[in-house]
Amino acid sequence: xxxxxxxxxxxxxxxxxxxxxxxxxxxxxxxxxxxxxxxxxxxxxxxxxxxxxxxxxxxxxxxxxxxxxxxxxxxxxxxx
Amino acid sequence: xxxxxxxxxxxxxxxxxxxxxxxxxxxxxxxxxxxxxxxxxxxxxxxxxxxxxxxxxxxxxxxxxxxxxxxxxxxxxxxxxxxxxxxxxxxxxxxxxxxxxxxxxxxxxxxxxxxxxx
Numbered sequence: 161x162x163x164x165x166x167x168x169x170x171x172x173x174x175x176x177x178x179x180x181x182x183x184x185x186x187x188x189x190x191x192x193x194x195x196x197x198x199x200x201x202x203x204x205x206x207x208x209x210x211x212x213x214x215x216x217x218x219x220x221x222x223x224x225x226x227x228x229x230x231x232x233x234x235x236x237x238x239x240x
Numbered sequence: 241x242x243x244x245x246x247x248x249x250x251x252x253x254x255x256x257x258x259x260x261x262x263x264x265x266x267x268x269x270x271x272x273x274x275x276x277x278x279x280x281x282x283x284x285x286x287x288x289x290x291x292x293x294x295x296x297x298x299x300x301x302x303x304x305x306x307x308x309x310x311x312x313x314x315x316x317x318x319x320x321x322x323x324x325x326x327x328x329x330x331x332x333x334x335x336x337x338x339x340x341x342x343x344x345x346x347x348x349x350x351x352x353x354x355x356x357x358x
Contacts, residue, residue: 168270168340169342170342207357208355213340216278217275217278232272232275238343238356239276239311239341239343240336
């Protein structure tokens with residue numbers, strides 16, 4: 161399946177755009193997505209940490225993804 | 241506030257002109273807006289459940305902010321000041337940890353996303 165991934169902050173610089181498409185196996189998880197992105201964009205691994213948000217909620221690594229989900233990469237936040 | 245309020249605590253965050261000895265020209269804020277609003281609601285709900293808060297406001301700007309401008313405002317009213325101080329601090333501290341907003345510092349000679357790298 162193909163998922164669309166939104167990027168913010170430094171992730172936007174790393175991806176070179178505000179979203180990327182990623183091909184994942186059916187029943188792919190957040191962990192699968194992270195691995196796939198880290199292979200494509202090794203600079204992601206240099207961040208202190210980053211989270212994945214699914215439908216506006218922080219997601220666990222085991223969470224299943226679907227093509228209809230709104231998925232976003234959340235680099236370390238720094239508001240305030 | 242409400243007629244039952246005995247005090248209002250206000251935290252106003254301002255753009256500082258330097259970080260770690262380097263001159264900051266301006267800041268740029270970006271938010272993942274729907275999720276940021278959702279996370280702010282969670283913080284507000286937590287504050288209401290932990291302290292006897294009467295009214296609470298969370299405000300955060302995005303875009304370019306110059307030195308001296310105000311990116312963030314937290315306002316909490318309670319019957320007594322202890323709860324107002326504690327809740328206000330909780331809200332700003334938690335906002336900085338969980339709300340998907342990002343700050344880029346623009347220096348004379350470059351720019352950096354704050355907190356991104358070790």
